[in-house]
Structure formats: structure tokens, C-alpha cells
Amino acid sequence: xxxxxxxxxxxxxxxxxxxxxxxxxxxxxxxxxxxxxxxxxxxxxxxxxxxxxxxxxxxxxxxxxxxxxxxxxxxxxxxxxxxxxxxxxxxxxxxxxxxxxxxxxxxxxxxxxxxxxxxxxxxxxxxxxxxxxxxxxxxxxxxxxxxxxxxxxxxxxxxxxxxxxxxxxxxxxxxxxxxxxxxxxxxxxxxxxxxxxxxxxxxxxxxxxxx
Amino acid sequence: xxxxxxxxxxxxxxxxxxxxxxxxxxxxxxxxxxxxxxxxxxxxxxxxxxxxxxxxxxxxxxxxxxxxxxxxxxxxxxxxxxxxxxxxxxxxxxxxxxxxxxxxxxxxxxxxxxxxxxxxxxxxxxxxxxxxxxxxxxxxxxxxxxxxxxxxxxxxxxxxxxxxxxxxxxxxxxxxxxxxxxxxxxxxxxxxxxxxxxxxxxxxxxxxxxxxxxxxxxxxxxxxxxxxxxxxxxx
Numbered sequence: 001x002x003x004x005x006x007x008x009x010x011x012x013x014x015x016x017x018x019x020x021x022x023x024x025x026x027x028x029x030x031x032x033x034x035x036x037x038x039x040x041x042x043x044x045x046x047x048x049x050x051x052x053x054x055x056x057x058x059x060x061x062x063x064x065x066x067x068x069x070x071x072x073x074x075x076x077x078x079x080x081x082x083x084x085x086x087x088x089x090x091x092x093x094x095x096x097x098x099x100x101x102x103x104x105x106x107x108x109x110x111x112x113x114x115x116x117x118x119x120x121x122x123x124x125x126x127x128x129x130x131x132x133x134x135x136x137x138x139x140x141x142x143x144x145x146x147x148x149x150x151x152x153x154x155x156x157x158x159x160x161x162x163x164x165x166x167x168x169x170x171x172x173x174x175x176x177x178x179x180x181x182x183x184x185x186x187x188x189x190x191x192x193x194x195x196x197x198x199x200x201x202x203x204x205x206x207x208x209x210x211x
Numbered sequence: 212x213x214x215x216x217x218x219x220x221x222x223x224x225x226x227x228x229x230x231x232x233x234x235x236x237x238x239x240x241x242x243x244x245x246x247x248x249x250x251x252x253x254x255x256x257x258x259x260x261x262x263x264x265x266x267x268x269x270x271x272x273x274x275x276x277x278x279x280x281x282x283x284x285x286x287x288x289x290x291x292x293x294x295x296x297x298x299x300x301x302x303x304x305x306x307x308x309x310x311x312x313x314x315x316x317x318x319x320x321x322x323x324x325x326x327x328x329x330x331x332x333x334x335x336x337x338x339x340x341x342x343x344x345x346x347x348x349x350x351x352x353x354x355x356x357x358x359x360x361x362x363x364x365x366x367x368x369x370x371x372x373x374x375x376x377x378x379x380x381x382x383x384x385x386x387x388x389x390x391x392x393x394x395x396x397x398x399x400x401x402x403x404x405x406x407x408x409x410x411x412x413x414x415x416x417x418x419x420x421x422x423x424x425x426x427x428x429x430x431x432x433x434x435x436x437x438x439x440x441x442x443x444x445x446x
Contacts, residue, residue, distance in 0.1 A: 045334050071337040084335040088353045097349075098339030147339050 001151070001183075005041055005051035005061065007034075014038060014207040024177055024184045026194025029204035035187040036081075038209065039153045042185065043078045044071035055151070077149030077182075081156045083140035085128035091139050092124040098147030108148040109180065117179060118142045118172055134165040138172060145180060152176075152184045158193060170196055213414075217407060219386055220394035221414065227302060227390055228370035231309035232317075235366050239317035240352075240359065246318070247325035265315045269375025272311050276380040280304070304381035305388045309370035316365040324358020325351070357430040364426030368419050391415050 001021075007014040014034040029035055040046040042053065044060070047068060053061035060069040077098075085094050095111060115121045118138045128136060137157055144152055157173075158166045174197060177184065186197055194201050202209055213221065246258065264272050280287040281299045290296040298304045328351055336346035352359070374392040381388040383397060395411045398404030 043338055045337070071334070072340050072342050074338075075340070076338065078335070078338040080331060080335060084329070084331050086332060086336070086350055088350075097336065097341075101340040143339065 001056075002052070002054040003042070005048040005053060007037060007041060007046065007048045012037075012207065014041075016041075016209040018202065018209055020183075020185065021200075022181075022183045023199035024186055024197050026198030026201040027185060027187045027204055027209070028189065028191055028194050028201055030189055033204045034207040035189075035204050036155050038204065039078065039155050039185065039187055042151075043076050043153055044069060044074045045078075075147075075150050077144030077147050077152045079137070079140050079144050079152070079154045079157045082160050083128075083136040085131075085136055085139055085143070087128050089128075090124070091120065091126050091128070091131070094128065094139060095124075095143050095146055097143060102148060106148055107146075109145055111146065114142045114145050117145075117175060132165075133161050134168055137161065137169060141172070141176065145176065145182070149182060152182045154184060154186045156188050157186075158190070159188070166193070173197055213410065214407065216385065217394065217411060217414075220389055220391050220411065223302065223305075223386070223388075224371055224390040224392075227305045227309055227373075228367045230306040231313055231370040231373075232363055232367045234306065234310045235314050235317040236359075236363060239314065239321055239362060239366070243318050243322035243325055243362075244347075244351075247322050248330070261318055262315050264312050264376075269312060269373075270379045273308055273376030273379025276304070276308060276311065276376065280307070280380075300381050300384060300388065302381075302387055305373075305377050305390060308376040308380045309373040312373050312376050313366040313369035316369050317362040320358040320362040320365065321355065322358075324355035327358075328354045357433045360429050360433060361426055364422050364429075368422045371418055371422070372415070391418075 002019050004017045005014070006016075012034065014037055016038055027035055027038065037046065041048055041061075048061060048063060050063045051061065052059065052063070055074075059065070059067050060074060061067060085091075086097065089097070092111075095114070099107065099111070115124065118141060120135065120138050120142055123131060123135055123139065128139070131139065137160075141154075141157065154173075158169055161169065170193065173186075176182070177197065186194060188194060202211060204210075242261065246254070246261075277299055278284050280290070282288060282291055282297060284299075287297075287299060290298065298307060332350050332354070333343070333346045336350050337343065341349065371390075372392055373390070374396070377388065377390065378393065378396075383389050383393045389397065391411055391414065395408050395415070398408035398411065
């Protein structure tokens with residue numbers, strides 16, 4: 001994936017020029033430097049001011065040619081900081097929200113595999129408000145995985161959890177990395193998390209992305 | 212027991228209130244959504260215009276509707292010439308008058324319900340392949356349902372009680388525009404009308420109470436089903 005984007009909102013400016021390959025890319029930096037904005041640009045939730053985004057040879061963004069592929073056509077998964085599970089749906093229906101919209105030939109993982117991988121089978125009938133913080137994040141991860149994304153974006157998925165829960169979930173993320181082989185971009189302010197998971201680590205400071 | 216005239220007034224009131232609610236519902240949802248999610252020039256003015264019927268004397272919107280949609284009015288004359296449609300002094304006009312007066316009561320709770328929904332839930336849906344429309348109908352609308360129900364019941368109840376605007380726009384024609392409040396008013400102005408007027412008063416109070424109880428019960432049930440009772444993160 002080739003990224004060359006700029007984004008400006010008020011005083012805040014972001015500039016990212018980077019080439020990302022498979023595996024897990026960690027993006028580390030303190031709060032407020034633009035890490036989540038960068039992921040939102042990749043996911044198609046924000047429009048950049050200028051630049052290009054090319055994934056697997058296909059232009060998803062090219063501001064000069066007025067190309068912008070919206071989020072629902074990019075087929076990228078995004079795991080939000082606090083899961084963002086749909087509160088009116090059961091865990092099962094949350095998990096299947098994206099999966100049900102896929103053609104059968106686009107489904108690379110099934111419900112059984114993902115629930116076993118993340119150990120969330122006993123939670124299927126529950127509501128999101130009946131889950132602990134760690135369970136919510138595992139369900140959110142499962143929901144994104146079942147959508148069989150071409151790229152998985154993780155936006156500080158552990159930041160709302162205490163250290164004990166973080167230690168419980170990190171091995172699940174490692175299992176996902178090793179067993180699904182889906183390329184991931186993992187954003188965090190915790191260096192230890194990227195050291196544990198990432199194959200390559202980028203730093204973000206004051207809206208600039210670099211090695 | 213109710214007389215045929217009283218039953219006619221009751222039936223007409225229910226018909227007018229249902230149509231007015233049906234008219235307000237899509238417009239109320241669309242406008243509430245825009246007001247809850249977007250900032251734009253003229254938003255304050257639009258807000259004031261939406262709320263205006265609540266604070267104006269009801270006769271004023273009714274009279275303005277008559278000027279606009281009466282057969283001599285610019286829109287009314289055009290509707291008559293182009294489509295042969297007459298709105299003033301018909302039950303359709305009563306629907307329009309009720310809808311105008313009840314619209315602010317529909318918008319308030321629906322707008323509040325939309326504002327309580329975290330927009331990132333819709334974003335999460337779009338990252339799972341849902342188009343914005345699909346996200347709206349599968350995530351936003353179900354989550355706003357308690358507010359939509361509350362707004363609909365308030366709109367229906369207000370329409371049942373609409374008097375001033377209806378009187379000014381469509382008059383008090385038995386069988387066509389004489390709804391419950393107009394029937395009560397008429398009975399209080401004829402000798403011996405106290406007894407039927409009182410029956411209709413009881414009926415109006417009972418209908419309003421049933422509507423409000425139903426609103427509370429349905430909203431609470433919807434909130435429980437949506438997991439709002441214990442999950443306060445969306446509030």
C-alpha cells in the first residue's frame with residue numbers, strides 16, 4: 001500500500017508519505033498527534049486535502065483525479081478504541097453484521113473459526129452491555145475479522161483496558177496475526193504493544209509519519 | 212352511548228390525527244437528522260421556524276394556511292387549476308393544519324434521540340460494508356426508536372386536540388372537518404349541548420391518557436430491548 005496524503009483541519013495538519021507492506025505495521029506516538037486521523041483517512045471515514053492512496057495497485061484516493069473510494073467499498077476492517085459494538089444487537093448479530101453482506105466466495109473465515117480463535121463462543125447470545133471491556137474488544141475484533149478485510153486497522157484497541165486485560169488480549173491479537181495473515185496497521189501510544197506485535201514500527205509526531 | 216354525530220367526530224379526529232402523524236413522521240425524521248448532525252448557515256432560523264407554531268396563537272398558522280392554500284391563495288389556486296385539488300375546508304386541510312401544529316412536538320424528541328447516538332457507530336457500520344443508507348436504517352433508526360415513538364405519540368395526541376388552526380383553515384363542517392375539539396366547542400354553543408359536550412370531554416381525556424401511557428410503555432420496552440437500561444454510554 002502506497003500512502004501520500006495530507007489533511008488539514010483548523011490548526012491541525014497531517015502529512016503521511018509511506019509505503020506499507022504485509023504483516024503488522026505498528027504506528028506509535030503520543031495522544032493527539034494524528035494517529036486516529038491517519039487510520040480514518042485509510043478507512044475512508046475522512047477525506048484528505050491532497051494526495052493519493054493506492055492499495056494492491058488500485059487507487060482508492062487520488063485528489064487530483066477526484067478519486068475517492070468510500071469506506072463501505074474499501075473492504076478494510078477497523079477496530080475502534082472502545083469497540084463500538086452495536087448496542088441493540090446481540091454479540092452474534094454484531095459479529096455477523098459485515099459477514100452477512102459478503103458474497104459466499106468473499107468469506108475467508110466463518111463464525112465458528114473466529115469465535116474459537118477469540119474464545120467468545122459463550123458470549124454469542126449476550127448483549128454488548130453485558131460484556132466486560134476485554135470481551136467487547138474481542139467481539140469487535142471478531143466482527144472486523146468476519147468481514148474478511150483486505151487490511152485490518154486497529155485504533156488503540158487496548159487503550160481503554162487495564163494492564164491485566166491488555167495482557168489477556170495481546171496473545172489473541174498475535175494469534176490473529178499468525179493464523180489469518182491479514183495485513184494490519186496497529187495504532188497505539190504504548191511502545192510495548194507494538195514491540196510485541198509489529199513487524200515494522202513507524203513513529204508519528206506532530207502529524208508527521210516516519211520510521 | 213355516543214350518538215352518530217359524536218362517533219363521526221371521534222372517527223374524523225382519529226383519521227386526521229393518524230394522517231397528520233404519518234405526514235410528520237418522515238419529514239420529522241429527515242429534519243431531525245439534519246438538525247442533529249449538521250452545522251450550516253441558517254440553522255438557527257430553521258430551528259425557530261420549526262418551533263414557531265408552538266408559541267404562535269394557533270389561529271395565526273391556520274389563517275396563514277388559508278391565505279396560502281385557500282382556493283384564492285397562490286398555492287391553493289394553482290393546485291385547483293392544475294390537479295383539481297381543494298385543501299381548504301376539507302378533512303385534508305384539517306390534516307395539514309394538525310401536522311403544522313404538531314410538527315415541533317415530533318421533531319424535539321427525535322432530534323434528541325439522534326443526538327444521543329454516537330456517530331462512530333454508523334462509521335463502524337460503513338467499515339463493515341454498509342452504505343450510509345443501510346447504516347441509517349439498521350443502526351441509527353433502531354437506536355432512535357424510543358425517541359421516534361415518543362415523538363409520534365406526542366404528534367398524534369397534539370393532532371387529536373388541535374382546534375385553533377383547524378377552525379381558521381378548514382372551519383367547522385360536520386362530517387368533514389368537525390373533529391372532537393370542534394364538536395365540543397359546537398355543543399357548548401347550543402341549548403342542551405352540555406351533556407354530549409361532557410361525554411366528548413371525557414372521551415378526549417381518556418384518549419389523551421391512553422396515548423401517553425402507550426407512549427411511555429412502548430418507549431420503555433424499546434429502551435430495554437435496545438439495552439439502554441443498563442448501558443448509559445450512549446447518553
